[in-house]
Amino acid sequence: MPIRFDAADAHWRVAPLPGFSAAQKDWLTRGGSLTAHLRTLGEVAVRVTREAVALPWADEHAALGLVPRAPVWVREVVLSVDGVPFVAAHSVAPLAASTGVWQATRRLRTRPLAELLYSDSSVARSSLVSRRLTVRHPLYRLAAREIGETPPHALVARRSVFERHGAPLMVTECMLPALWAQLAHLANLVNAASTPSAHPASPSAPQRSHVREHGRPLEHTASRAHGAPRAEQGDLSERGARESGHLPASDGKVKR
Numbered sequence: 001m002p003i004r005f006d007a008a009d010a011h012w013r014v015a016p017l018p019g020f021s022a023a024q025k026d027w028l029t030r031g032g033s034l035t036a037h038l039r040t041l042g043e044v045a046v047r048v049t050r051e052a053v054a055l056p057w058a059d060e061h062a063a064l065g066l067v068p069r070a071p072v073w074v075r076e077v078v079l080s081v082d083g084v085p086f087v088a089a090h091s092v093a094p095l096a097a098s099t100g101v102w103q104a105t106r107r108l109r110t111r112p113l114a115e116l117l118y119s120d121s122s123v124a125r126s127s128l129v130s131r132r133l134t135v136r137h138p139l140y141r142l143a144a145r146e147i148g149e150t151p152p153h154a155l156v157a158r159r160s161v162f163e164r165h166g167a168p169l170m171v172t173e174c175m176l177p178a179l180w181a182q183l184a185h186l187a188n189l190v191n192a193a194s195t196p197s198a199h200p201a202s203p204s205a206p207q208r209s210h211v212r213e214h215g216r217p218l219e220h221t222a223s224r225a226h227g228a229p230r231a232e233q234g235d236l237s238e239r240g241a242r243e244s245g246h247l248p249a250s251d252g253k254v255k256r
Contacts, residue, residue, distance in 0.1 A: 005065065012130065013130065034087065041086075053095060055068075060072075073095055079112075094168070101167035129160065158172070
């Protein structure tokens with residue numbers, strides 16, 4: 001079933017910008033549950049920072065099919081991995097839908113939104129789109145609060161629209177610098193483990209790799225609103241950040 005809503009506009013684009021790093025392109029185009037992808041890096045916790053009736057942002061109302069000052073239900077959370085904030089997320093639905101089709105979003109508390117989106121076969125998802133955010137964007141200002149040092153000039157974010165029984169729910173996710181730092185650290189561990197030692201260990205005392213099992217990419221399912229399954233055990237060199245060379249496809253009805 002084709003989705004009626006589209007998150008793309010002049011700033012939010014399906015193809016990640018050429019200047020994005022390989023890791024950024026990878027994570028900005030990963031389908032399935034972002035929470036599930038983060039769990040490959042460690043223990044994920046959800047902290048709710050805001051739930052309220054508000055007005056949509058300037059780049060939201062058109063994607064939701066609303067007039068500029070139509071009230072919406074907003075939920076903002078921070079996703080942390082092992083206690084470190086990795087993602088600041090902002091979800092918005094028409095106010096009427098938040099008490100109807102999407103009323104379960106009001107009862108999530110600290111449970112991830114993914115529990116609703118990827119367990120319901122009636123949910124369809126638009127293509128993922130991404131962009132750079134600067135201080136002019138409200139999500140940048142929200143995300144900057146979670147950065148323990150001076151925030152960079154720009155952050156990267158992605159968004160998509162989920163549709164259930166004709167009602168939209170848009171989710172925007174801003175990746176924080178700590179995520180990229182962790183992915184770079186894991187990539188360095190992988191590179192170190194794959195480099196022959198200058199002083200190889202004796203046969204009687206084989207060395208063990210201390211590269212943690214987290215950080216391996218999950219299957220990309222950008223056009224499906226279901227949980228991404230864990231990747232099978234792969235070669236150690238495939239772990240860590242990797243470059244995604246494909247673009248997310250347009251969506252249809254979700255299959256279990």
